Amino acid sequence: MIERAGKLKEEARPLFGACNNIVEKMKLVDTIQHLGIDHMFEEEIDFALHEIQENGFIGSSLYEVALQFRLLREHSLWVSPDVFNKFKGEDGMFRNDIANLYMSFRVISYVIPEAILCSGWNEDASNLLPEYLRKFYNRLLSNFKEMEEELPEDAKYRFARTKREFQEVSACQLRAAEYYYGNIKPNFEDQVAMSFRAGGGRFLLVGQTIGRDDITDETFELAFGTTIDVDATIACLKLGRFMNDIAAFKLGTNKTDVESAVEWYFHENKVTSDVALAKIESVVEEQWKIINKARFGNPVLFPVMKLAIKITVGIFFFNQDRCDHFMFNTEHLRETMLNLYINLIPI
Structure with a gap:
């Protein structure tokens, strides 16, 4: 080979x-x-x-x-x-004809077909995709199918829910692309509702319940089986999204990055970046309060809450001190792995 x-x-x-x-x-x-x-x-x-x-x-x-x-x-x-200046009009914005052409190339040829096909979960429809996406899409469906075949019958209901969550992530990421390429500016609340779902945390959380005997069908239904979101699980997702946005903002973004919650807030409210950061950090603190309160709430939900809290603590660990340690501080990650698996604990 x-x-x-x-x-x-x-x-x-x-x-x-x-x-x-x-x-x-x-x-x-x-x-x-x-x-x-x-x-x-x-x-x-x-x-x-x-x-x-x-x-x-x-x-x-x-x-x-x-x-x-x-x-x-x-x-x-x-x-x-x-x-790019020659493609802009006198107002500094891309000319409509150019913007539409660019959006057609980047969004329709890339994001929209993937999200639509994932919603349909149709293998035959992969021919509508560009060749480089077709292989990815077919492999995606194949992986889901192989995993489902390995599961016992009583776990397949949860797996079906996991697939729907993946479709939701795809739809939210499509919406984020539409915001960016269409120069659409929704209000702060709408942006938050879209962005924390696009992160995939709920998809990860639902997937982790598969095959777990400590999470009963009653617990699963209460947490994920309705259209009503459980406040504490949503708080976990928001906390992760906001902390990562704070870290990304302090690092500095590229021109092609979708705006973070911090940028969205100070643009909408015409405030300084320090005020926007303080606001988002106060929202993070509120999410922690919701999560901690949930520990003493409905005991049926507690097994799911333990999973959600573990995910959140991990996100907090890698995004503390307004820094994305996972992506841009490899020494921090290295020291963590050494302390966990290599270095001896002094007694």
Whole structure:
């Protein structure tokens, strides 16, 4: 297998030299990245991107400019956002025709088909997807099917609920994309309702109940079987969402990132970032109060609450001190793993 992979790599390498222009070279790099094999062509990609940057290439279409901008920025090569100015009107906004074209390419060709097909859960409909998404979608359905076949009959009801939660996550992420690409500005409450569901925490929580004897059918139905959300589980999801948003805001976001709850709040209420941070942190504190109160609430729900609290504590651990330690502080993660599994506890 390794020998065959090396042979295929050698066969593919000349493709870089065969590109007739910069656009073809950018598309080749983009395709290799989508295939997930860019680690095999690091030198070729690095050389190609430096060549693109040095030539000062400026595409004639928004697609070419956006592709160039993303590829260079992804690899820490500077390109000014001013390259997009020629696609903007006098008001500084993208012209309607251009914005609609861009939205069609990015949203309809990428996000919308995936979310619609996941809602239908239809294998035959995968032909409607672009080829690079088709494999992912078919593998997704295959994985769910394989997991379901491993379950006893009495656990399959919960698995069906897990699939519905996954569909809900897909729909919420689609809504987030529509907000971004359509330049839609919902109010703060609507944004919060969408974003904490898009994070996938409820999907994870429901999935963890499968096969657990300590969570009865009564508990499961009370927690997830109705359209009424249990306050404490929602508080766990909101707390995780807000803490991650605080950490992301302090780190600084890229221009293509969807706005965090902090940014949404200070834009809507015309306040400073410090005021917005204080507000979101006060909301986090309120969620903790709801969670702690739930420990002494309905005892039937407690097994689900224990799961939710464990997830929340994990999120808190990796996002404390206004920092995303999981993504951007590898030393913190390393020390944690050493203390948990390697270092001896002094007695």
